[in-house]
Amino acid sequence: MSRDYDIAVVGGGLAGASLACALADTGLSIALVEAVPFDTPADANMQARTTALAWGTRALFEQLGLWGDMARDAAPIKRLHVSQQGRFGTVRVNAADYDLPALGYVLPNLTMIEALRARLAAMPQVDVVAPARFESLVRDETNGHIEIRCTRETGASETLRTRLLVGADGARSSVRGALGIGARTDDYHQRAIITIVEPERAHGGCAYERFTPDGPIALLPRTRASCAAVWTLPSECAEQLCAASDDDFIAEMQAVFGERLGALALAGPRGSYPLARVLCERAAVERAVLIGNAGHALHPAAAQGFNLAIRDALVLAAMLRERLATDSEFDPGSADLLNGWAEARRPDQHRVANFTDAIVRLFSNRIPGLDHARGAGLFGLSLLPALRDDMARRSMGLAVAPAGPSSNAHEGST
Numbered sequence: 001m002s003r004d005y006d007i008a009v010v011g012g013g014l015a016g017a018s019l020a021c022a023l024a025d026t027g028l029s030i031a032l033v034e035a036v037p038f039d040t041p042a043d044a045n046m047q048a049r050t051t052a053l054a055w056g057t058r059a060l061f062e063q064l065g066l067w068g069d070m071a072r073d074a075a076p077i078k079r080l081h082v083s084q085q086g087r088f089g090t091v092r093v094n095a096a097d098y099d100l101p102a103l104g105y106v107l108p109n110l111t112m113i114e115a116l117r118a119r120l121a122a123m124p125q126v127d128v129v130a131p132a133r134f135e136s137l138v139r140d141e142t143n144g145h146i147e148i149r150c151t152r153e154t155g156a157s158e159t160l161r162t163r164l165l166v167g168a169d170g171a172r173s174s175v176r177g178a179l180g181i182g183a184r185t186d187d188y189h190q191r192a193i194i195t196i197v198e199p200e201r202a203h204g205g206c207a208y209e210r211f212t213p214d215g216p217i218a219l220l221p222r223t224r225a226s227c228a229a230v231w232t233l234p235s236e237c238a239e240q241l242c243a244a245s246d247d248d249f250i251a252e253m254q255a256v257f258g259e260r261l262g263a264l265a266l267a268g269p270r271g272s273y274p275l276a277r278v279l280c281e282r283a284a285v286e287r288a289v290l291i292g293n294a295g296h297a298l299h300p301a302a303a304q305g306f307n308l309a310i311r312d313a314l315v316l317a318a319m320l321r322e323r324l325a326t327d328s329e330f331d332p333g334s335a336d337l338l339n340g341w342a343e344a345r346r347p348d349q350h351r352v353a354n355f356t357d358a359i360v361r362l363f364s365n366r367i368p369g370l371d372h373a374r375g376a377g378l379f380g381l382s383l384l385p386a387l388r389d390d391m392a393r394r395s396m397g398l399a400v401a402p403a404g405p406s407s408n409a410h411e412g413s414t
């Protein structure tokens with residue numbers, strides 16, 4: 001037996017669930033296919049995961065009517081402090097300089113996913129098909145749809161027919177493969193260790209990012225007393241540190257991060273994630289698009305992956321809504337819409353992917369001669385307000401906003 005939908009979204013992670021929420025008021029029938037049961041208890045890794053949301057992303061969650069459900073757990077980033085181990089050149093950015101209450105917010109991933117899933121559960125036009133794993137697809141060009149085959153946990157298979165298929169199934173997207181879309185993968189040979197620390201001194205809403213020759217370490221405000229740590233290291237070092245005792249681990253982190261927040265105490269489990277950049281060759285093909293990590297998975301150094309993904313999702317929903325407003329029978333899989341969406345999103349996707357990769361390569365490797373360039377890079381940013389403002393705007397998700405505030409460069413030893 002098969003079921004018919006206007007749109008099937010494969011992948012109920014942050015990107016897919018955000019898109020399904022954004023589409024729910026279009027009057028279209030939507031299926032959200034997710035491999036993992038929605039009610040699976042979060043493991044220790046997931047409990048420690050946080051995401052830094054740009055100011056612009058808060059506005060998008062407000063549009064979805066979801067910010068109110070998330071705000072209680074959101075730690076505002078009032079200041080950004082970027083430094084380099086053992087070098088001059090510090091970049092400081094203050095939210096007040098941009099007349100904003102915060103540059104962005106740090107949220108537990110669990111808070112976001114729970115808010116999205118609670119909303120989806122209350123939406124009759126969205127069928128959550130979970131747990132069910134996408135396996136394959138068949139195109140039916142005569143009838144204008146794609147048939148997707150999924151496997152339930154019991155082994156039973158299920159078929160859905162859809163006019164538009166959205167692949168939101170992560171960096172190793174099966175949908176991307178089944179659509180025959182190629183992807184370029186650049187392995188950074190690094191892992192990001194995530195954990196929670198409690199610093200001796202109050203973070204005061206400051207997000208710290210410190211570049212070292214091995215990779216960046218970020219300490220982000222999480223609660224009043226704790227910080228989310230995201231520490232990037234060559235894979236081998238990361239594996240050794242994950243296996244080290246708590247005392248050895250925190251001593252090493254302290255040595256790398258320095259004393260700016262006083263003594264650090266470990267306050268959460270350690271998890272680690274392999275890092276690679278994955279960029280799809282095309283984001284739209286006939287009756288299908290890729291969003292989120294399925295289309296572009298980025299290094300977390302610039303904290304841009306989800307911020308970019310939600311813009312993909314909400315722009316697609318807005319373009320579709322606009323077409324439906326004048327034609328209630330509008331086909332959501334129309335090539336015109338999908339190609340228009342891919343074209344509209346390309347500049348933002350390229351800019352963010354290139355900016356993130358440039359930061360990683362400039363600051364996070366041991367290529368001889370780059371050390372001075374790294375110092376010059378940060379020093380340059382501190383001297384050139386226009387450059388620093390550009391970085392701040394990208395971090396806030398305001399890269400398209402008009403002129404920045406007056407100069408406020410700081411320099412100093414790290």
Ligand SMILES: Cc1cc2nc3c(=O)[nH]c(=O)nc-3n(C[C@H](O)[C@H](O)[C@H](O)COP(=O)(O)OP(=O)(O)OC[C@H]3O[C@@H](n4cnc5c(N)ncnc54)[C@H](O)[C@@H]3O)c2cc1C
Pocket residue numbers: 010011012013014015016033034035036050051052053132133134135168169170171174192194230273291292293294298300303304305306307308309
């Ligand atoms: C350590 C770390 C820190 C980060 N920090 C930030 C940050 O501060 N700010 C930021 O903006 N971004 C950050 N990111 C990036 C961000 O986490 C991702 O961009 C975002 O989670 C992508 O979400 P997604 O929904 O596209 O993919 P995923 O989270 O990978 O979700 C994919 C979903 O698809 C499901 N799925 C997979 N295969 C199938 C299948 N065959 N059938 C059905 N379902 C399937 C999976 O179960 C999963 O639920 C960070 C990433 C890392 C690794």
